Amino acid sequence: MSLPICTYGNPVLRKKAEPVAEINDDIRALAKEMFETMYKEQGVGLAAEQVGRTERMFIVDIPVASDTDDASGERENPEIEMPLVFINPEITGHSEEIQIGQEGCLSFPGVFATVERWYEVDAEYTDLEGCRKTIHAKGLLARAIQHELDHLDGILLVDRMSPVKKVAIGGKLKRLVKETKQAL
Ligand code: NI
Numbered sequence: 748m749s750l751p752i753c754t755y756g757n758p759v760l761r762k763k764a765e766p767v768a769e770i771n772d773d774i775r776a777l778a779k780e781m782f783e784t785m786y787k788e789q790g791v792g793l794a795a796e797q798v799g800r801t802e803r804m805f806i807v808d809i810p811v812a813s814d815t816d817d818a819s820g821e822r823e824n825p826e827i828e829m830p831l832v833f834i835n836p837e838i839t840g841h842s843e844e845i846q847i848g849q850e851g852c853l854s855f856p857g858v859f860a861t862v863e864r865w866y867e868v869d870a871e872y873t874d875l876e877g878c879r880k881t882i883h884a885k886g887l888l889a890r891a892i893q894h895e896l897d898h899l900d901g902i903l904l905v906d907r908m909s910p911v912k913k914v915a916i917g918g919k920l921k922r923l924v925k926e927t928k929q930a931l
Contacts, residue, residue: 749784750798752853755905755920756927759796760854764803764899767834770877774802778832778875781806790853792891794898797854804834805895809888816886823886831882833872836896839881840869848890852904855923858916860908864890 753759767774777800785793785806791813794805808830814823844866851859868889870882884892897903905913905920913920 748780749787750780752784752788753797753799754854754856754923754927755903756924757799757854757931759799759801760898760903761901762796762801763901764794764796765801766803767873770834770873770875774804774834775875777802777804778806782808782830785853788853791887792895793853794895796898796901802834803836803899804832805836805898807831807833807888807891807895809891813887824884824888827882827884827888832875833870833892833895834874836870836872836892836899838868838870838893838896841865842867846886846890848887850890850894850904850907852894855904858904858919858923860904860912860916862890862894862904862907864893868892870896 777795781793781795781798784798785808791809792805792807795802815821816823842865845863846866847861847863849859850862866889867883867885870884870892872880874880897907
């Protein structure tokens with residue numbers, strides 16, 4: 748069953764997520780519902796807070812067609828199998844190189860902004876089987892990991908966009924907050 752998405756203005760999006768103590772049926776059911784929600788909404792990543800939960804956990808599924816370097820056309824992460832569930836994730840290292848790219852977020856429908864992210868990241872996380880894993884990610888996958896990890900710390904797309912962009916879409920953001928609060 749898919750879940751409703753919490754949009755900008757919902758206070759849960761500003762909460763700091765709580766570490767997951769145990770991978771139990773509740774967590775497995777949450778992961779399943781998060782995938783159903785993400786695929787229904789056609790996203791490539793989703794954090795637990797976006798469905799109103801505070802577990803330190805997110806999911807990512809980058810389609811093969813999007814996992815390519817713009818310049819060379821080569822796969823960025825050919826060895827990494829999707830989809831991925833990140834429980835208690837941490838970024839443990841990153842490239843010096845920064846990549847500027849367009850980002851959207853299911854909690855900000857219709858909003859896209861350019862955001863600077865590290866081009867490559869190393870991350871550690873626990874998977875749904877309870878194994879601690881490491882991953883070296885590039886490009887859009889690295890961007891998605893950074894975006895979703897931000898969610899777990901209560902940091903949102905609106906905090907990462909340029910002040911100029913934030914002003915430019917100020918009216919849209921205000922309307923979104925108003926709609927969100929009315930629906931709560
Ligand atoms: Ni997001």
